Amino acid sequence: MALGGSSGGATIMDLHSGALSFNDKFINVYSQHQDIKILTPSDAAIYNFVKKKIQEAIAEAFEIESTSFHLTHPTFFSRLTNVEPTTVHDEYWHQHVDKITYESFHYTSLLYLNDYAKDFQGGRFVFTDDISKPTKNTTVEPRKGRVLMFTSGSENPHYVERVTKGSRFAITVSFTCDSSKAIKDPEPK
Numbered sequence: 001m002a003l004g005g006s007s008g009g010a011t012i013m014d015l016h017s018g019a020l021s022f023n024d025k026f027i028n029v030y031s032q033h034q035d036i037k038i039l040t041p042s043d044a045a046i047y048n049f050v051k052k053k054i055q056e057a058i059a060e061a062f063e064i065e066s067t068s069f070h071l072t073h074p075t076f077f078s079r080l081t082n083v084e085p086t087t088v089h090d091e092y093w094h095q096h097v098d099k100i101t102y103e104s105f106h107y108t109s110l111l112y113l114n115d116y117a118k119d120f121q122g123g124r125f126v127f128t129d130d131i132s133k134p135t136k137n138t139t140v141e142p143r144k145g146r147v148l149m150f151t152s153g154s155e156n157p158h159y160v161e162r163v164t165k166g167s168r169f170a171i172t173v174s175f176t177c178d179s180s181k182a183i184k185d186p187e188p189k
């Protein structure tokens with residue numbers, strides 16, 4: 001992320017494609033920085049180990065076979081801040097359904113990399129019961145190492161509160177049941 005960064009409040013780096021926010025657009029960090037090890041063999045091994053653990057946890061929680069769903073794209077790091085948005089990509093606080101935003105998703109997981117209230121203010125994850133007229137919320141406070149897993153359809157509309165202070169880091173690890181949308185584990189780049 002140090003090689004780019006949005007001019008607004010949301011920076012993403014997709015491990016699969018190499019898309020990295022850069023001012024108000026995206027660059028491909030893999031093709032533009034071939035001289036730099038973006039993903040070392042040990043980074044890739046850690047990612048793939050964590051992905052496998054999350055996949056097993058989803059299989060257990062939702063009582064499905066871990067072989068029946070696969071990693072899909074995008075799978076990305078995110079950094080959210082209170083900087084004013086410059087494009088719609090920066091507006092992370094809108095309610096949405098992941099399956100609509102990211103068509104291939106069936107299971108979404110988030111691994112939080114730093115702590116709500118300590119490293120940043122705001123930025124809690126909120127499930128709403130009705131996307132057009134919410135009447136109740138379930139709120140998740142990001143904490144380093146905490147994993148949130150949910151099905152990506154219209155049963156789980158959600159949003160992220162605006163960050164008011166600090167930087168919030170997370171990684172989205174997404175899964176599909178459609179084997180034609182499966183991607184290989186990220187490799188060293």
Ligand SMILES: O=C(O)CCC(=O)C(=O)O
Pocket residue numbers: 078098101110125158159160170172
């Ligand atoms: O970072 C999060 O907690 C969730 C972000 C989100 O909802 C998304 O990228 O679809």
Ligand SMILES: [Fe+2]
Pocket residue numbers: 096097098158
């Ligand atoms: Fe989402």
